[in-house]
Amino acid sequence: MNIAFGHSGMDLDCLGSLILVKRLYPDFRLVRSRLIHPSAAHLYEFYKDYFDFLNPKDIEKERIEKIIIVDTCIAQRVAEYLRCVRNSQPAISIIDHHSSERCDILGASLVESSFGANTSYLALLARDAGVRLLPEEATIALTGIFADTGRLIYENVRREDFEAAAWLLDMGASLKLVKSFLETIKEDDQIEVLGRLLPVLNTFTIQGHALLLSYLELEENVPGLAAVVEKVMELQNPDAYFAIFSIPKSGTILLIARSQRARIDLHELVQAYGGGGHQLAASAKISGTDGPGFYVDFLAHLETSLAPAVRARDIMTREVRTINENKSLLEASLMLEEAELGGAPVVNDSGEVSGFIGLKDIMKGRKVSLMKAPVKAYMSRPTVCADSGITMREVERLFYRHHISHLVLTEGEALAGIISRWDYLRFQKSRGREELD
Numbered sequence: 001m002n003i004a005f006g007h008s009g010m011d012l013d014c015l016g017s018l019i020l021v022k023r024l025y026p027d028f029r030l031v032r033s034r035l036i037h038p039s040a041a042h043l044y045e046f047y048k049d050y051f052d053f054l055n056p057k058d059i060e061k062e063r064i065e066k067i068i069i070v071d072t073c074i075a076q077r078v079a080e081y082l083r084c085v086r087n088s089q090p091a092i093s094i095i096d097h098h099s100s101e102r103c104d105i106l107g108a109s110l111v112e113s114s115f116g117a118n119t120s121y122l123a124l125l126a127r128d129a130g131v132r133l134l135p136e137e138a139t140i141a142l143t144g145i146f147a148d149t150g151r152l153i154y155e156n157v158r159r160e161d162f163e164a165a166a167w168l169l170d171m172g173a174s175l176k177l178v179k180s181f182l183e184t185i186k187e188d189d190q191i192e193v194l195g196r197l198l199p200v201l202n203t204f205t206i207q208g209h210a211l212l213l214s215y216l217e218l219e220e221n222v223p224g225l226a227a228v229v230e231k232v233m234e235l236q237n238p239d240a241y242f243a244i245f246s247i248p249k250s251g252t253i254l255l256i257a258r259s260q261r262a263r264i265d266l267h268e269l270v271q272a273y274g275g276g277g278h279q280l281a282a283s284a285k286i287s288g289t290d291g292p293g294f295y296v297d298f299l300a301h302l303e304t305s306l307a308p309a310v311r312a313r314d315i316m317t318r319e320v321r322t323i324n325e326n327k328s329l330l331e332a333s334l335m336l337e338e339a340e341l342g343g344a345p346v347v348n349d350s351g352e353v354s355g356f357i358g359l360k361d362i363m364k365g366r367k368v369s370l371m372k373a374p375v376k377a378y379m380s381r382p383t384v385c386a387d388s389g390i391t392m393r394e395v396e397r398l399f400y401r402h403h404i405s406h407l408v409l410t411e412g413e414a415l416a417g418i419i420s421r422w423d424y425l426r427f428q429k430s431r432g433r434e435e436l437d
């Protein structure tokens with residue numbers, strides 16, 4: 001017998017991969033995990049017949065010749081299946097996209113799929129092999145791709161994910177169904193927790209980061225808490241959110257953390273409590289401490305261990321070209337052109353910033369052919385200035401509020417630097433936003 005399976009706690013990308021394995025390799029039977037990830041529970045419930053899963057127990061007496069493993073390359077994550085493979089020396093092939101993880105399944109051959117979703121790789125294999133899918137199968141696979149790529153917007157996304165999604169639409173995938181399966185808050189107790197969290201959110205600014213913390217006591221653990229935390233994150237848009245749930249009955253505390261700033265390394269933060277995860281999503285389960293005490297401790301831990309947020313001074317241009325307010329518009333225009341700038345701060349004779357002149361201001365002078373007029377007659381003022389120590393969140397706010405093309409930064413009285421819209425966008429582009437699977 002040949003079998004295929006994914007990791008324990010099958011998630012949507014895992015199920016998407018498996019439905020395609022079934023069509024690509026019809027002589028393989030799929031084996032299900034004892035655990036379904038809460039995010040995949042609904043899709044599994046409606047579509048389990050399409051998979052025709054065996055249970056791990058069903059393979060105990062079989063002689064297994066070949067195994068395909070999808071969406072993981074870690075032995076511990078497939079231990080529940082391998083434990084049931086007896087009296088056989090199967091050939092193992094792995095198709096996985098977690099390129100940062102080291103494969104530790106002995107003797108296996110690994111195909112690194114390196115796309116945002118593992119399902120995308122198998123979908124393109126199926127397309128190229130001329131496989132035709134049922135609309136239900138295409139819906140399952142497309143849900144897997146959207147789940148692992150944040151609907152094709154995470155940093156892990158490759159053009160192949162789009163290609164795979166396009167092919168699955170051709171195969172009849174239903175976007176309406178995909179959308180409904182991606183909704184992560186479905187259970188009444190999740191909605192109840194969400195309702196109880198919103199009034200107890202506390203905001204803190206630590207090292208320039210806008211942080212959200214909450215503390216809530218629960219009767220018992222609620223499946224899908226992480227999805228609730230992510231929903232709050234979406235609503236409030238902090239740099240990071242730390243949700244602390246205390247379950248007095250079992251004496252445990254759950255810490256669920258989400259970040260959207262590379263500078264806030266959650267993996268490192270939760271390691272102090274024996275937790276795990278990655279840079280932008282991590283969690284820990286702590287026992288033997290009381291909830292309120294942990295909250296206070298954790299806050300102190302944040303104060304001492306967070307790296308400072310990126311400030312305006314970290315990305316500003318320090319060599320600022322300025323122009324004297326008594327120069328003519330023509331001179332200003334030539335200077336900007338020569339320096340390839342969209343604008344420059346204007347200074348008076350004593351060197352103080354008195355305004356800002358941009359190409360748009362110069363155009364106004366050009367219209368009435370007054371290029372000999374002094375810069376001070378056309379410059380915009382007051383200049384929007386800020387201290388170079390402000391955070392990038394404040395930089396963004398100033399750009400939006402004042403509709404400016406450049407933000408002038410000062411240190412004390414002195415001109416210290418400048419940030420253009422372009423600099424700001426470049427910073428946003430490089431900021432860490434990665435997969436949260």
Ligand SMILES: [Mn+2]
Binds near residue numbers: 013117118
């Ligand atoms: Mn995956």
